[in-house]
Amino acid sequence: MKFNCELKKTVDDSYDIEIGRDLSDMLIEDLKNGLVGNITRYVVVTDSNVQGLYAVPIMKKLEAAGFTADMVVIPAGERSKTREMKEYIEDAMLEKGCHRDCCIIAAGGGVVSDIAGFTAGTFARGIPFIIYSTTLLAAADASIGGKTAVDTPIATNLIGLFYQPKKVYIDINTWRTLPERELRSGLAETIKHGCIGSVQLFRFLEENIEKILLGDDYCCEYIAKMNCEVKYKVVMKDERESGLREVLNLGHTVGRAIETVSDYELLHGEAVAIGLAAQVQMGMRLGYISLKNAQRVTDLISRAGLPVAIPSYIDKKELIEKLYTDKKVRGGKLRFVFQKEIGDMMCFGENVYSKEISEAYAAEIIEKM
Ligand SMILES: NC(=O)c1ccc[n+]([C@@H]2O[C@H](COP(=O)([O-])OP(=O)(O)OC[C@H]3O[C@@H](n4cnc5c(N)ncnc54)[C@H](O)[C@@H]3O)[C@@H](O)[C@H]2O)c1
Numbered sequence: 001m002k003f004n005c006e007l008k009k010t011v012d013d014s015y016d017i018e019i020g021r022d023l024s025d026m027l028i029e030d031l032k033n034g035l036v037g038n039i040t041r042y043v044v045v046t047d048s049n050v051q052g053l054y055a056v057p058i059m060k061k062l063e064a065a066g067f068t069a070d071m072v073v074i075p076a077g078e079r080s081k082t083r084e085m086k087e088y089i090e091d092a093m094l095e096k097g098c099h100r101d102c103c104i105i106a107a108g109g110g111v112v113s114d115i116a117g118f119t120a121g122t123f124a125r126g127i128p129f130i131i132y133s134t135t136l137l138a139a140a141d142a143s144i145g146g147k148t149a150v151d152t153p154i155a156t157n158l159i160g161l162f163y164q165p166k167k168v169y170i171d172i173n174t175w176r177t178l179p180e181r182e183l184r185s186g187l188a189e190t191i192k193h194g195c196i197g198s199v200q201l202f203r204f205l206e207e208n209i210e211k212i213l214l215g216d217d218y219c220c221e222y223i224a225k226m227n228c229e230v231k232y233k234v235v236m237k238d239e240r241e242s243g244l245r246e247v248l249n250l251g252h253t254v255g256r257a258i259e260t261v262s263d264y265e266l267l268h269g270e271a272v273a274i275g276l277a278a279q280v281q282m283g284m285r286l287g288y289i290s291l292k293n294a295q296r297v298t299d300l301i302s303r304a305g306l307p308v309a310i311p312s313y314i315d316k317k318e319l320i321e322k323l324y325t326d327k328k329v330r331g332g333k334l335r336f337v338f339q340k341e342i343g344d345m346m347c348f349g350e351n352v353y354s355k356e357i358s359e360a361y362a363a364e365i366i367e368k369m
Pocket of ligand 1: 047048049050053076077078081108109110111112114134135136137138141142143144145146147148149156157174175176177178179182185186268269
């Protein structure tokens with residue numbers, strides 16, 4: 001006997017990304033106007049650095065608007081993006097009496113939005129969440145596209161969900177309080193977006209990188225918008241990474257591995273910067289990018305104050321072993337994505353954007369860096 005459970009679905013996960021300054025009043029207005037239906041209970045998930053700067057003011061505004069608001073704070077930094085910390089957030093929410101009828105507001109950078117989004121996706125089998133993004137890196141990348149995850153001792157982002165937020169607020173004014181090293185780290189993903197999808201963005205960065213680091217209003221708004229545009233164009237076509245979305249992985253094969261091997265001494269963007277430099281070295285030898293354009297990429301990374309070489313404390317043997325934890329690995333073979341000159345990506349067949357690379361070849365490039 002067979003019973004057919006027909007469960008065809010049409011899902012509309014569309015959402016808006018608001019780019020602007022001091023957006024917390026707009027967030028409250030949106031909630032009053034039904035952004036998440038008739039929910040009146042909110043949990044602001046944040047980290048220890050963002051708590052006083054942006055999360056407490058949001059809490060106060062939620063309460064002043066008549067909503068019930070609680071806050072869960074995790075220690076700042078990548079080391080908090082763990083399954084144990086997700087459990088801590090969940091337990092804190094349960095102790096506060098949260099059920100299905102609440103919404104998470106992730107106030108912070110990519111660590112907060114990744115772990116809070118993952119928590120929202122599984123808490124009571126899924127509650128809505130909103131991102132109030134406070135770093136350039138999160139604005140450039142982590143807030144867009146619905147990937148949520150935690151790290152494991154083996155590698156970063158291994159356990160997670162595709163779970164889209166109800167809305168993203170990119171508050172550019174928050175970048176003013178970001179430590180300079182964090183701002184530079186965020187530029188790595190922005191440079192990546194120029195490399196994969198917009199020669200116009202890449203040229204803009206070449207012309208304005210110093211102004212961006214000084215917080216120039218126009219330049220910051222421009223890169224925020226262009227980051228959304230490049231990432232959205234890819235995610236819209238391939239939300240679940242069946243092919244094209246792999247291009248967003250540019251620089252991340254070596255990047256993610258080196259981030260873990262450094263035990264998070266390297267920030268995510270710093271690790272990605274080294275990964276970008278590694279893929280242009282390989283790409284140049286494979287004929288995918290000219291010497292001149294490869295040099296432009298490494299020059300821009302350096303001008304952003306990001307590393308292009310592997311720090312001496314990194315054990316290169318361990319790094320090569322770690323490359324095998326990459327999600328692009330197929331049949332035990334390493335695969336890399338490559339930029340095609342600047343602003344485009346190499347395509348190796350229908351919907352195939354990664355190429356098998358032998359360990360010996362990868363090791364040779366890594367040894368020279
Ligand atoms: N989901 C995705 O698609 C995606 C994409 C790219 C990166 N990521 C993830 O994003 C994370 C990196 O993001 P991140 O760089 O934002 O890290 P982060 O959240 O750790 O923030 C960086 C640091 O800046 C502090 N901070 C945040 N906002 C601040 C502000 N306005 N003023 C002062 N200090 C502030 C934080 O407390 C932290 O110490 C990594 O875990 C990475 O894996 C996810």
